[in-house]
Amino acid sequence: QVQLKESGPGLVQPSRTLSLTCTVSGFSLTSYGVSWVRQPPGKGLEWIAAIWSGGSTDYNSALKSRLSISRDTSKSQVLLKMNSLQTEDTAMYFCARCLGEGYVMDAWGQGASVTVSS
Amino acid sequence: DIQMTQSPASLSASLGETVTIECRASEDIYSNLAWYQQKPGNSPQLLIYDANSLADGVPSRFSGSGSGTQYSLKINSLQSEDVASYFCQQYNNYPWTFGGGTKLELK
Numbered sequence: 001q002v003q004l005k006e007s008g009p010g011l012v013q014p015s016r017t018l019s020l021t022c023t024v025s026g027f028s029l030t031s032y033g034v035s036w037v038r039q040p041p042g043k044g045l046e047w048i049a050a051i052w053s054g055g056s057t058d059y060n061s062a063l064k065s066r067l068s069i070s071r072d073t074s075k076s077q078v079l080l081k082m083n084s085l086q087t088e089d090t091a092m093y094f095c096a097r098c099l100g101e102g103y104v105m106d107a108w109g110q111g112a113s114v115t116v117s118s
Numbered sequence: 119d120i121q122m123t124q125s126p127a128s129l130s131a132s133l134g135e136t137v138t139i140e141c142r143a144s145e146d147i148y149s150n151l152a153w154y155q156q157k158p159g160n161s162p163q164l165l166i167y168d169a170n171s172l173a174d175g176v177p178s179r180f181s182g183s184g185s186g187t188q189y190s191l192k193i194n195s196l197q198s199e200d201v202a203s204y205f206c207q208q209y210n211n212y213p214w215t216f217g218g219g220t221k222l223e224l225k
Contacts, residue, residue, distance in 0.1 A: 035214075037162075045154075045162065045205055047214040060213040061119075094161050104152045104209055106173065108161040 002026040004034070004095050004109035011115050012085050020112055022078040022095030029053070029071050033098035034078045035105055036069065038091040048093075051078055052101040085116045120144050120208050124217030130225045135196045139220045141206035143187045150210035153182055153191045156219075157202045165204075166191060198224065 008020040022034060035050040049059045049069040059067050068081040078095060093112045096105035121144040131137045141151065149169035154162035164173040166182035169189055179194040193200055201224055206217040 044218050045207070045216040047207075047216070058212050062213070096162075099167075102209060102212075104164065104167040105162075105207075106164050106167075108163070111161050 002097060002107045004097060004107060006093060006095050006109045006112035008093065008112040008114055010113060011117060013118050014086060014116055016085055017081060017083040018085050018089070018114060020080045020082075020093055020095075020114075022080070022109060024076045024078070024095075024097070027097065029073045029076060029078065033101055033103075034071070035096050035098055036078075036080050037094045037096060037105070037108075038089075039094070039111075040088070040091045046091075048082075049080065050098060052098075054101070056101075058102075087116050090114060090116045119213055120147060120211050120215050122206055122208055122215050122217040124206055124220055126220060127218065128221045128223070130223045131196050132225045133196055133198065137193045137196055137200075137222065139191045139204055139206075139222075141184075141189045141191070141217050143189070143208055146186050147208045147210035149185055150208055151182075151184070151189050152207045152209065153180075154205045154207065155200075155202045156205065162205060193222075196224075 003025045005023050012018050033052040036048040051057050051069045066083050071078045096108040099106050123142045125140045151169045153166040156162045170182045181192045204220045
């Protein structure tokens with residue numbers, strides 16, 4: 001059974017760095033890619049970044065200077081770091097499995113809520 | 119970036135009715151389009167990929183069509199469990215971009 005589960009701090013102070021973890025089961029990170037997508041409260045979806053089965057990465061150019069995506073295949077985890085957080089980064093952050101490199105997201109985690117506030 | 123314009127933003131329909139949601143891309147995305155359903159408090163679920171391929175486990179009353187810059191999602195015989203928000207997404211170019219969403223309610 002394919003599962004993804006996001007975890008993170010919940011509350012982050014402005015200007016600090018956000019670290020999120022996506023722990024997957026039911027598939028291998030060396031066979032599938034994983035993307036991160038966020039959704040501000042009551043708003044639409046924004047794709048953030050992806051790491052592919054071979055370890056290569058892609059980033060949303062609007063956020064790239066603040067982002068880092070990596071993985072630990074031994075732990076089946078994908079890590080997302082975003083620095084210089086602002087209140088507009090408050091959102092639900094989802095990780096999702098990608099069927100192939102550059103291809104559709106077919107399974108999603110439940111999401112991790114992140115609030116940026118002092 | 120490719121802009122995805124989705125319409126309508128909200129929609130009210132009766133049980134058993136057929137509903138159509140439209141999505142227009144700012145440039146040709148060569149059918150690299152997905153549709154997702156998101157129920158309140160839940161994560162998005164894949165319905166359609168490659169513009170017209172039904173994802174595993176999705177009821178056959180859902181269908182997708184289109185090409186080039188114009189795409190649509192059709193729901194036949196609307197059921198109560200279809201009340202949700204629907205989003206289109208292009209994966210032809212980075213950054214992947216989503217439509218603004220359509221909120222579907224029962225009349």
